[in-house]
Amino acid sequence: MIEIHDVHKSFGQLEVLKGIELTVDKGEVVTIIGGSGSGKSTLLTCINGLEPIASGRIVVDGTEVHAKSTDLNRLRRKIGIVFQQWNAFPHLTVLENVTLAPRKVLGMGKAEAEEIARTQLAHVGLGDKLATYPARLSGGQQQRMAIARALAMSPDYMLFDEVTSALDPQLVGEVLETLKMLAEEGMTMICVTHEMAFARDVSDRVAYFHKGVMAEIGVPDQIFGDPQHPETRKFLASVR
Amino acid sequence: MIEIHDVHKSFGQLEVLKGIELTVDKGEVVTIIGGSGSGKSTLLTCINGLEPIASGRIVVDGTEVHAKSTDLNRLRRKIGIVFQQWNAFPHLTVLENVTLAPRKVLGMGKAEAEEIARTQLAHVGLGDKLATYPARLSGGQQQRMAIARALAMSPDYMLFDEVTSALDPQLVGEVLETLKMLAEEGMTMICVTHEMAFARDVSDRVAYFHKGVMAEIGVPDQIFGDPQHPETRKFLASVR
Amino acid sequence: MFDTALSSADLIFLAKGAGMTIVVTAISVAIGTVLGIVFGVIRVQLGTVYAAPLTFFLDIFRSVPLLIQLVLANAFMGMVLRLQFSGLTVACMVLSLYTAAYCAEIVRGGIDAVPTTTRRAARSLGMTWGQDMRHIVLPLATRVALPSWIGLALGVMKDSALVYVVQVTELLKSTQILITRLQEPMFLLLICGVFYFVISFPLARFGGYLEKRWSND
């Protein structure tokens, strides 16, 4: 379970998160939508401790992320994250990209790590690209590889940050399919996305962010069918 | 009038255009759709003589583009083109980007060129960005600047090559608005696009390209409502 | 074309000088690179403000003619500190720091060239700072830095021509000794130039090749 209590966060003068409250249960899929700069990405990077927070608490399975005593490297093993920019490790093959962390972080043997990597890569449809270097992959394939890489650590939670928005329209579909599949398998997920159709189909709940505040949260039918907050209405009108 | 007769074009072994026939009348808006690699961009660059052709003829207002005797620099003044990649000149301000060609190519005075540039920039909604450098502009703004830059040469024809496909979804709208406005003003235009809604709204005719061949051409209602060619049907199904 | 009194003993003498050039270069580049990596990583980790003293110190080696650095270091070690270092030691010390100053800059550039997004991805997989450095940053930074590093090594080899001022007889000095005796300056200098060219050129080409190869992926 991920519990976020009254989280505040600033970059210099700019307050980017203004008291976020959100609890994500095991197996739940929460989608975050909202305008550019509203703090969606920042929230995700705070959840796995890549960014410090100013005040509030983020608790993952009972461990407070930003406590001094927390071993972040250990915590991050159970929180997979995939970013908007494809950040494949360009000097490693697809297989090596996926096995690196299991081997170095979990101390797995080569054979075992490769076994897992193969499974995950097949899962995302890259079973035939094991020996390829990322530069040879399309954007969509790179994104799927990044997903497999995160999954190979057997995380309990997955965070996705606009994983399709840097992709050509033709490639978006294949990545969204992969996410949908994961959701159906019961993975706990927080997805930041601009794909409204996807948000509606897959989410248990949808949150709308506006200028660092979570303006509204609810089941997809409510958010898309009957938005309460005027900003949500404006936003949805603009993206349709 | 742009007349294209039986144009063939190859890159090395690869035949990219296989006998294209197309005539675009004054004031007409023709949209080209089609899969990746079908030769749409290549056709546009052949029309303004940036690429040579293997055989066939392209005639613009009675001048044969690929004839030896043609002064291409002079011909290009009347054919504006805007590319998918934003290619603003990064070392010049928005105003300087737009005035450069009128001054150096048409030999206009500074005051006159700026007068025109201001009008065109206001037209595309960049009236307040004159002194800004392109690096400070969003992708959509850069594209609109590129359109103003082409318009400042008072071209008789405009060619647009997927001008929105490198843009974030939020920015697509503003650029398409600009194109629509131009079309309504009676500019003769050939637009390559992936935006089907746009093609349907704006075009007089829509052409579907498939593997270097113009598989089908017709009014939007026919192409979208009742496509004749099986490939057209497949393509339209895939993008919807 | 050349009617020369150059004997085979002289050629051996020249080869010894060339050997000295290579020895001085190898030692200085080796020590300088290690120091440069350490300094470079420290500079990146500390940030501009805290690393300022180190930056200033290293900057001196890039802002004062090497000839003066050598003369000064020699005078300082010997006259002021009264340490009895051989000329070779002084030459290697100065050239090592000289190399380190440039190398730190190259290392810093290499590390900066690794996108933060890639480093974040590594950290978010649970890798420690050290693992990130070892498995992601260094391999990637090396690609950016290696061509410049080869350029640096070549530069140091060429600049080692100046260590004659601290009584180290390297290639150019050996050539001058032979010129004094044989009085055939053009011929001997051409041999000397060809020799420098023969060591530099293939290495320079290799650097260019790496750059081309690695810039593709």
Add this chain to the structure above:
Amino acid sequence: DKLDDIISSGTLRCAVVLDFPPMGMRDANNEPIGFDVDYCKDLAKVLGVEAEIVETPFPERIPALMSGRVDVGVASTSDTLERAKTVGFSIPYFAFEMVVTANDKSGITSFESMKGHTVGAVAGTFEGIALEKQVKAWGEGEYRPYQTQADVFLALSQGQLDATVSTSTVAMASVNSGKFDGISVVGKAPFDTDYVALFASRNEYGLINYLNLFVNQQIRSGRYAELYKKWVGGTLPSLTVPNAYR
């Protein structure tokens, strides 16, 4: 003190300039030879130690001593008062006459006729410093200092220099070597006789005393004349200054 140190270390390290024939140069095997080399070996012999020749270019002679890399300088060093502020000199062990060597095409026939020409010498030497002063006094012509004696004669034979002033010994050795075309010694330079001395650290009185006595003994024993004949030839120059003590 230093004298004891040398004796107990078993080696005497001498700074010698090896591009200054016939005082210091290299043989066909590139081994050091010359008047100064022999002189150093003689000194080592009387001290009962091995001689080690450390090659130093002209400008680096005194720094080499200061930095402790050599024990004494046997390097044809003029005993100027300016330098004596830094190092200690023995009594003179050799004296140079200065001559003018000119490129034949320049038409220079004497010291005076160098006026207005491009002339040069080795940077930082006695004659170099004196010549530069003279060119300034003439107010025309140009003075160029080169780093080595070899470069000076090279520039002279290439015609880059019209004339040079150098010690008669090196001028004769170079002209007679046959390596330089079209240059000849045209006359004396009216500079003071250049007395050169051995040098050591300024405060090593014991060593300097020893050097003084050594120079004196070399003359008395006839070894000075012997070496002079071997390396230079001709009339033996006097090492004493008329009407003065030293």
Add this chain to the structure above:
Amino acid sequence: MFGYTFQWNQALARLPKMLDGAVVTMEVAVLSMLIGILCAILLTLLRLSGSRSLRAVATGWVEVARNTPALFQIYMAHFGIASFGIHLSPFVSLLIGITFNNAGYLAENFRGALKAIPDTQIRAGRSLGMSQTQAFRYIIVPQMLRISFLPMTNQMVWAVLMTSLGVTVGLNSDLYGVTQDLNALTFRTFELFAIAAVIFYIITKIITLSARLIAARLFRY
């Protein structure tokens, strides 16, 4: 603590002479840069030219400049050229040697800069009706200058440092030459060269700082 007595006032008394030397050093450096940039542009064009032999000449220049010691190049510029009967003053020889070196390195930089500019830029220019020359002059060259501005600044610093090699061809009016002459007179080696080092340091700092100011003014994008 030290066995050496510093005599700074002796050395400082000579500061005016050394500053005169610094002026000569700057003259050589600035001239060699200006001419070097012109040569480098020429070399860059030659290397793009259709003629095989012109390309070979340019490439040869660049490779020799980059693969042999600067000391060697300067020595050649004096004694090497002289063996063809051309006599140049030490100042000119040093200038030629450094210019040769500058041009070689800068030409290589310019080439890299050219590669870094996407060819869509030329296309964009051409499609507005500009000729090849116009596109090059108004679009490529300004961007090229920006990309190679930092390398040019570095080269300028090196040019200053390289003037210290002028002594090998008989120059004694530059900063290093003056210092060496003073050293031969007084043998206050440490003090004199320390002062020279400080002057060199200040000169290079002035260059890098003013380059930064110029860049801030010129390149506002």
